[in-house]
Amino acid sequence: MSMFEKARETAQGVMQTVMKKAVEVAPDSWMPGGVPDPLIAAKHGHIGRPVSRIDGPLKAKGAARFAAEFRLDGMVYAALSYSTIAKGRIADINIAAAQAAPGVVLVMTHCNAPRLNPPPKFLSQNKAAGGDDLPVMQDERIHWNGQPVALVLAETQEEADHAISLIEVAYAAEPAATSLSEAIGKGTETGSFMGEPLHNEIGNADKAFADAAFTVDSVYRSPRHNHNAMEPHAATIVWEGDRLIIHDATQAVAHTAWSMAQIFDLDETDVHVTSPYVGGGFGGKTLWQHQILAAAAARLSGRPVRIALSREGVYRIIGGRSETEQRVALGSDRYGKLTALIHSGITPKSPNSALPEPFIVPTRSAYAVDNMTLDVQVCTLDMMANTFMRAPGEAVGTFALESAMDELAEKLGIDPIELRARNEPDKDPVGGVPFSSRNIVEAYRSGAERFGWDMRNAAPGSRREGEWLIGMGCATATYPYYRMPGAAARITLSDNGRATVDFAAHEMGMGTSTVQTQVTADRLGLPLDKVTVRYGDSTLPGVILAGGSQQTAAIGMAVMSAYNGLVGELLKLAGNDSPLAGLKPDEVVGINGGLAHRNKPERFENYASILTRANRHELVADGTPPMPFELQHWSMHSYGAMFCEIRVNAITGEPRVSRFLGSFDCGKILNPKTAASQFRGGIIMGIGLALTEETQFDERNGRIVNPSLADYHIPVHLDVPEIEIMWTDIPDPHTPMGAHGVGEIGITGTGAAIANAVYNATGKRVRDLPITLDKLFR
Amino acid sequence: MTMTVNGNTVSIPNDPRVSLLDFLREHLHLSGTKKGCNQGACGACTVLVDGQRVLSCLTLAVQCSERDITTIEGLSSDGVLHPLQQAFIEHDGFQCGYCTPGQICSAIGMLEEMRRGVPSQLTGDLCAEVVAFDRDEVRERMSGNLCRCGAHNGIVDAIEDVFREAAE
Known part of the structure; x- marks a missing residue:
């Protein structure tokens, strides 16, 4: 790094620190969300x-059109060949027989692929979408076992295959x-995530741990996982001249x-x-090599291309969650007040992946403790780029932390819920800023009452029915x-009183289109059937990632901004002859298909009337x-209290x-039906994480050896009990609609709740996921 | 050679490699039947062949000569949904909707199996003429239809809502 670059980085760092501090100490009212959403x-x-879901009938009829269901004239089908070594080069590739095979239109390898720039890696720039930034079929180099080495286009899928x-x-x-052990031996470095190092230190955790009256110190392991969207x-994909169209x-x-x-090398607008419907994403449906290769092949062949990965193909060229080895060391006084918290460990990533699995993130805001060390060390493996999978960091990090809390509760002889309550922080332990809305103690209280937590016997192995040991966690x-x-x-807004709201967001089953229809209808004061969401x-x-459980908030705030602009325009158009004359935007609300004075509902004019009088067919407002x-001003999170009987x-x-x-504390719940499904879905993926799921990586050659739904075990109907969902429904005054994200939280805490229940049932503490029969049998 | 698909007679393709699934999706453009794994592990491609639930990815089109195929598109008529389709919507028995056609076709096939007394691993009385309706029976019998969004509770609720009385 040159002196100039160092100076620039230092200056940027100073600016960021100053900015961060300024945001922290600024008055609430200056912040977005400083004034509660009406x-x-x-x-x-x-x-x-x-x-009910507005796209429900289409999906129930099988009429919702997914990416592989667009039909284009002259379309050909793609198939991929994957490398069988983890590192090296292609010494020779023989395509003669493939080229001569019936129906073949194109065989593409690194020898004839068009020159392409490497994909921009996710988080490297605002709109970067790539899972890594490796060159795509540009040379003979092999970077992982499973890398595409050839693509065939043929008239039918059978001919391509x-x-x-x-x-x-x-x-x-x-x-x-x-x-993994050899990679660790070669050295590790501190990971970073979203531009910040995965390392935090408060006080002196090692000393406080050594001095603590009660301690637990354990190592927890989680394996690789794959999203396995159905x-x-x-x-x-089709090229129309130099325009590229991708369904x-x-x-x-x-x-x-x-x-x-x-x-x-195109203009973004070309x-x-x-992506009208997505059959599940969970973090995996971003930009990987298949879209790039298919677009390249479409350009070479001059034909529209359909590429549909086989299930094995998904494992070969789409990243999954990486494995972790985590140490959690807790120290407390005899009343259970935490005095030391150490959460550290190692996770492997590929040299070019966008993130290390950030398992310490949930610990940063978890408990009031004066001495804390959090640290993620990263080593590199030659493997498919690991990536974001539902609650990256939190899903496996909470397994370790919350298992350790259970272990400490037992040592102290304190109820696990009470132990957590005694360590409830009154401000963010790492950031020092206040919480925007945190009602986790209430979520525990109401959840415990409903679940019947008082029936739990703290002594492990004390409840048995026939050959079944029963436990709660x-x-x-x-x-x-x-x-x-x-x-x-x-x-x-149209002069017939209908509204259309547009945003470049996604519906992968979260209920986005339904919930945003409800929210927009309420904001404008329209019935649901007068609102169309595109x-x-x-x-x-907009640039709206369906990730980080942020769509509801991001869209909600954007629609609010557009609405504010719309109201300003409407009041201008209404003019002096309207009952609304003289009112300011913050004095009116959308109601009954028009605008009315906030406190004097008789001062009202409907949208159709305002637009018609102004000779406007429609009014458009961007937000x-x-x-x-x-x-940065508040510590903002979704919370839940998870209860398991096993x-x-x-x-x-x-x-x-x-x-x-x-039992969730996720702000105001916008749609109880779709939100409950999001919570349940996360919990069920958490049941898989706890008991069955593991992507098996052959350490001899870097190959995933169970790339199928027969060998990677996701929960099936008989694995899924009745899952009860409840929530505090306490709105966060600082978020749009008072809502929090609900998409990812369900998979957090679930692994530990199950492991803790297993311990309560059997007296066996399994710290190595998944908790399979062999680990309980021995 | 022909087969019947949702009441229409169609010619069976010449290429014997074509699966029933690809025949439906790519030749007949009935893309309601989904491809989740193409190896019989997920159930997304389930259709009814002469009333029995079948994995169309493991069935060759040429095996279906003179057979009567019903796909998800054949369950609703004139825009009126099958009661089970309606119940899936009411009970939120799906999120992304990709496994849904397979779940619905599978459940319809399952009901007939229970009516015929076909036992499952959980059935207590192996000689019963009709298997008693029970949520765990449904769970066991539907376990070949994977769902990754986690709509399992809603799916079982929908099936119970529509089929409990029909089964008994």
Whole structure:
């Protein structure tokens, strides 16, 4: 690094520190969310009602069109061949037989692929979408076991699949880093996540731990995981001249359009990405090599291309969650007041991936403790780039932390819920800023009452029915509140009293389209059937990632901004002849299909009337929300108290979750039906994390050896008990609609709640996920 | 050679490699039937062949000569949803909607199996002429239909809502 660069970085660092401090100490009213959203107080609207999904009929009929279901004239089908070594080069590749096979239109390898820029890696720039930034079929180098080495296009999928099997590749293998212990031996470095080092120190945790009256000190392990969305990754792609059109399955339409433009040297506006329906994402549906390769092949062949990855293909070229080895050391006084908290460990990543699994993030805001050391060390392996998967960091980090809290509770002889209550912080322990809304103690109280926690016998192994040992466990769930910069929305109000709201967001099953219809209807004072939401298209406004559980907040704030602009325009158009004459935007509310004075409802004019009198067919208002400074001014999170009852077979070791309850504190719940499904979905993925899920990585050659839904075990119907969901419904005064994200929190805390229940049932503390029969049997 | 798909007679393709799933999706453009794994592990491709639930990815189109196929598109008529489709919406028995057509077709096939007395691993009385409706029976029998969004509770609720009386 040159002196100039160092000086610049130092200056930037100083500026950031000054800015951060200024945001922290600024008055609340200066912050976005400083004045509560009027919708928080609104009653009798659509918010809070269990509205069924507006796309429900289409999905139930099988009529919702997914990425691999767009039909284009002259379309050909793609198939991929994947490397079988982890590192080295392609020494020779024989494509003659494939080229001669029936129906083949194109065989593409590094020898004839068009020159492409590497994909911009996610988080490296605002709209970067790439899972890594490795060159895509540009040379003979192999970077991981499973890298695409050839692509075939043929008239039918059967012909493409046959032809790809005829390609012969000779490799010159080189020594690869595929063993975790060897990689650790070569050295680790401190990880960083979202621009910050994964390292925090408060006080002197080592000394406080050594001095503590009561301690626990354990190592927890979590394996690799794969998202396994039911819809495998797919895209249907066509070039119209120099315009690139991609019907994708993605949680980042705008990011993908911009990133593809960089890769293919196009103007961003010449790439159009649509993604009306996504068959599950969970962090995995971003930009990977398949869209890039298919677009390159479409350009070479002059034909539209359908690429639909096989299930094995998803494991080969889409990243998953990396493994972790975590130490949690807790020290407390005899009353259970924490005096030391150490959460540290190691996770491997690929040299080019966008993140290390940030497992300490949930610990930063968890407990009041004066001495804390948090640290993530990272080593590198030659493997498929690991990536974001539902609650990256929190899903596995809470398993370690909340298991350790259970271990400490037992040592102290204190109820695990009481131990947590005694360590409830009154401000963020690391950031020092106040919480915007935190009611975790209430979530525990109401959850425990409903679940029947008082029936739990603290002595492990004390409840048995026949050959089944029965136990209960609990754990805290937590996930940050995010609102990412870049969102925007457009409201188009018509003189027939209808409104359309547009934003480049995504519907992967979270209920986005339904909930935003409810919210927009309430904001404008319209019935649901007068509001149309358009999303899933890069030509719509905004850069809105379906990630970080942030869509509801990001869209909500953008629509609020657009609404404020719309009201200003409407009041101008209404003029002096309107009952609204002279009113300012903050004096009116949207109600009954028009605007009315906040306190004098008789001063009202409906939208159709205002527009008609002004000779306007429609009125368009764009909204761009303020930068999310509130995230630095308050400590903002979703919370939950998770309760599990488990039955473990004393003969076979078979664990069965028999009851589960999630008691959530996630602000105001906008749609009880779709929110409950999000919570349940996260919990069920957490049941998989706890008991069955593991991507098996062969340390000899870096190959994933269970790349199928037969060998990677996600929960099936019989694994899923009745899951009870409840919530505090206490609005956060500082967020749009008073809401928090609900998409990821369900998978946090669940692993520990189950492990703690297993301990209570059997007396066996399993610290190595998944908790399989062999670990309970021995 | 022909088969019947949702009441229409169609010719079976010449390429014997074409699966029933790809035939439906790519030849007939009935893309309601989904491809989740193409190896019989997920159930997303479930359709009814002569009333029985079948994994269309593991069935070749040429095996279906003279067979009567019903897909998700064949369950609603004139825009009126099948009661089970309506119940899936009411009980939020899906989120992304990708496994949904397979879950619905599978549940319809399952009901007939229970009516015929076909036992499952959980069935107590192996000689019963009709298997008693029970949520765990449903869970066991639907376990071949994976759902990653976690809509399992809603799916079982929907099936119970529509089929409990029909099964008994």
